[in-house]
Amino acid sequence: MGGDHGPRVTLAACRRFLDNHPDARLVLVGVESAVAGFSHERARHVVATEVVGMDDPVEVALRRKKDSSMRVAIQQVKDGAAHAAVSAGNTGALMAIARYVLKTLDGIDRPAIATQLPNMKGGATTVLDLGANVDCDAETLLQFAVLGSALVSSMSGDDSPTVGLLNVGEEVIKGSEVIKRASVLLRQAAESRDLNFHGNVEGNDIFKGTTDIVVCDGFVGNVALKATEGVASMIVDFLKQEYSRGLMSKVAALVSYPVLKALKKRLDHRRYNGAALLGLRGLVFKSHGSADELAFGHALDRAYDAARNNLLDRVRARIAHAAPLLARPEVTAPTDNAALQAS
Amino acid sequence: MGGDHGPRVTLAACRRFLDNHPDARLVLVGVESAVAGFSHERARHVVATEVVGMDDPVEVALRRKKDSSMRVAIQQVKDGAAHAAVSAGNTGALMAIARYVLKTLDGIDRPAIATQLPNMKGGATTVLDLGANVDCDAETLLQFAVLGSALVSSMSGDDSPTVGLLNVGEEVIKGSEVIKRASVLLRQAAESRDLNFHGNVEGNDIFKGTTDIVVCDGFVGNVALKATEGVASMIVDFLKQEYSRGLMSKVAALVSYPVLKALKKRLDHRRYNGAALLGLRGLVFKSHGSADELAFGHALDRAYDAARNNLLDRVRARIAHAAPLLARPEVTAPTDNAALQAS
Numbered sequence: 001m002g003g004d005h006g007p008r009v010t011l012a013a014c015r016r017f018l019d020n021h022p023d024a025r026l027v028l029v030g031v032e033s034a035v036a037g038f039s040h041e042r043a044r045h046v047v048a049t050e051v052v053g054m055d056d057p058v059e060v061a062l063r064r065k066k067d068s069s070m071r072v073a074i075q076q077v078k079d080g081a082a083h084a085a086v087s088a089g090n091t092g093a094l095m096a097i098a099r100y101v102l103k104t105l106d107g108i109d110r111p112a113i114a115t116q117l118p119n120m121k122g123g124a125t126t127v128l129d130l131g132a133n134v135d136c137d138a139e140t141l142l143q144f145a146v147l148g149s150a151l152v153s154s155m156s157g158d159d160s161p162t163v164g165l166l167n168v169g170e171e172v173i174k175g176s177e178v179i180k181r182a183s184v185l186l187r188q189a190a191e192s193r194d195l196n197f198h199g200n201v202e203g204n205d206i207f208k209g210t211t212d213i214v215v216c217d218g219f220v221g222n223v224a225l226k227a228t229e230g231v232a233s234m235i236v237d238f239l240k241q242e243y244s245r246g247l248m249s250k251v252a253a254l255v256s257y258p259v260l261k262a263l264k265k266r267l268d269h270r271r272y273n274g275a276a277l278l279g280l281r282g283l284v285f286k287s288h289g290s291a292d293e294l295a296f297g298h299a300l301d302r303a304y305d306a307a308r309n310n311l312l313d314r315v316r317a318r319i320a321h322a323a324p325l326l327a328r329p330e331v332t333a334p335t336d337n338a339a340l341q342a343s
Numbered sequence: 344m345g346g347d348h349g350p351r352v353t354l355a356a357c358r359r360f361l362d363n364h365p366d367a368r369l370v371l372v373g374v375e376s377a378v379a380g381f382s383h384e385r386a387r388h389v390v391a392t393e394v395v396g397m398d399d400p401v402e403v404a405l406r407r408k409k410d411s412s413m414r415v416a417i418q419q420v421k422d423g424a425a426h427a428a429v430s431a432g433n434t435g436a437l438m439a440i441a442r443y444v445l446k447t448l449d450g451i452d453r454p455a456i457a458t459q460l461p462n463m464k465g466g467a468t469t470v471l472d473l474g475a476n477v478d479c480d481a482e483t484l485l486q487f488a489v490l491g492s493a494l495v496s497s498m499s500g501d502d503s504p505t506v507g508l509l510n511v512g513e514e515v516i517k518g519s520e521v522i523k524r525a526s527v528l529l530r531q532a533a534e535s536r537d538l539n540f541h542g543n544v545e546g547n548d549i550f551k552g553t554t555d556i557v558v559c560d561g562f563v564g565n566v567a568l569k570a571t572e573g574v575a576s577m578i579v580d581f582l583k584q585e586y587s588r589g590l591m592s593k594v595a596a597l598v599s600y601p602v603l604k605a606l607k608k609r610l611d612h613r614r615y616n617g618a619a620l621l622g623l624r625g626l627v628f629k630s631h632g633s634a635d636e637l638a639f640g641h642a643l644d645r646a647y648d649a650a651r652n653n654l655l656d657r658v659r660a661r662i663a664h665a666a667p668l669l670a671r672p673e674v675t676a677p678t679d680n681a682a683l684q685a686s
Contacts, residue, residue: 118577134517166566168477168561168565168566203569203570203573205573206570207573207574207577216566218511219519223566224566224567224570227546227550227567227570230571233547235610238463242602252595256599259582259586259595263582266581
């Protein structure tokens with residue numbers, strides 16, 4: 001039901017998804033009038049009577065709309081009737097309902113939203129958290145590192161993906177108190193081989209592809225994501241303006257068309273649509289609200305891959321293995337070089 | 344002395360600066376061998392015996408190198424022998440020495456680093472703080488808003504530049520506890536007409552040019568700045584790769600040359616070089632360490648403009664006017680809609 005375009009886009013993407021994946025089955029959850037028209041031998045309908053609005057406060061979504069399509073879909077996951085839920089709806093509501101219905105895994109205090117961004121190595125960097133948690137402590141950042149490692153290793157097959165801690169400099173003595181402490185925790189985890197901790201990274205390292213995973217709190221992650229979307233839009237906008245300026249430029253635009261098309265594809269956030277809500281006892285994926293058919297299809301694909309690759313079991317196993325580390329050990333952040341060397 | 348390239352670059356920029364500004368005078372501060380060769384009727388030399396290294400810890404710069412070129416240059420400002428100091432050296436050391444020697448203005452707890460970023464309106468957005476303060480409370484963010492307003496109004500002539508508070512959403516109920524509280528403080532300041540507070544803004548608003556000024560803590564500002572530099576580099580790199588791919592692309596590159604050159608100029612951070620250290624009892628400007636002659640020249644120009652436009656007096660006047668607001672009033676952050684409406 002969700003997203004800016006509603007069932008018109010999501011149902012079209014669902015049909016294509018079923019065509020592309022002959023072994024996949026879909027459970028369509030929505031108000032009767034919306035799902036009734038969709039018929040496929042590998043799709044079944046589950047009717048919900050309410051819809052969470054994009055502007056609904058979390059409290060309304062959670063407490064008043066108990067038969068919302070979002071909640072019913074997540075309940076399907078909880079009941080084992082579906083392997084994963086995908087929604088393009090209200091992020092805050094989705095997170096709150098998922099957390100309430102599914103609960104977090106043992107050792108995880110707060111779920112995180114993880115997404116992929118393209119990097120200069122031609123691959124993608126997984127960044128978390130992207131907005132679920134605006135105030136994080138060091139232990140939460142360590143949990144995010146474990147969750148991100150489980151996600152990337154299950155999706156890429158690399159058992160030991162590298163983790164960077166987003167900071168204002170690479171040096172251990174730099175950063176806020178929370179980051180300094182998180183850096184110590186991550187270093188301890190690396191020594192115990194539960195994490196492949198590269199060290200602190202800076203904002204540009206996300207796009208350099210310095211590490212497979214970049215960990216940050218949801219406030220910083222959200223601002224960095226939107227700032228980069230902003231500068232990329234500015235550049236594309238500028239190129240369009242320049243190419244429409246004079247005759248020579250128009251010729252250039254024509255000849256440059258394939259290059260600009262390739263750039264647009266490279267930067268196309270639709271290709272990276274489908275953020276994982278990690279740390280829950282069930283798989284939930286969030287599509288951009290503005291997703292079109294292509295973008296929503298990518299979100300469905302990501303949920304499908306996660307289910308096929310047993311993401312949930314892998315996350316659980318990795319967390320269980322890292323349990324001694326996640327038990328909030330007592331450490332102090334380094335404040336001078338002596339403490340630094342001691343860590 | 345400072346920066347990655349040292350006097351070779353800075354002295355060349357100094358000569359050009361003197362040529363461009365017939366009423367300007369320069370005080371060159373450095374070790375004797377470095378400054379001795381530079382002779383100009385409007386330049387004088389002040390010899391320092393030490394140099395702060397790019398890797399020197401703040402403590403070393405502050406306590407052990409008391410005759411560093413950085414410290415001697417800032418002392419010139421303190422003594423009234425120079426209107427502004429410009430350095431391409433170690434940022435942390437510059438900030439610490441400037442703060443120690445010059446002290447902060449009344450009502451200001453911590454100085455901020457403010458820089459300009461290009462926006463889609465063809466102008467520039469002033470962003471602060473960019474790394475001086477990694478842990479900020481709401482009152483500090485309010486001080487940054489006042490400092491930024493003084494900077495922009497003195498440089499642009501617009502008496503009432505708009506201020507946005509960087510957040511994960513525009514809504515007042517979104518964000519960390521510090522941001523929610525800062526939002527209340529800024530709203531109170533707007534009511535008293537000391538600030539033109541637009542409201543909360545998101546990362547992409549920096550590049551949209553939604554507001555003249557964007558306020559954030561130094562951690563978020565630094566990450567956002569570096570992330571955008573990263574994505575811009577990735578795009579330029581990608582365009583270069585694509586244009587060198589085949590014959591058709593090489594033709595496109597040739598025809599597109601003026602467009603790409605214009606893009607490069609638009610994104611050229613050298614044109615925005617020269618960040619202001621605000622909130623001190625004297626003018627200090629920080630150049631990128633990697634600055635070339637052109638970039639360092641821009642930093643000199645910005646210091647010159649600030650001195651000519653009496654930036655310091657304007658900052659002082661604006662802070663004095665806003666003094667009742669800066670006195671850390673007692674407010675509580677809104678946690679629900681009722682509190683929100685009450686604010």
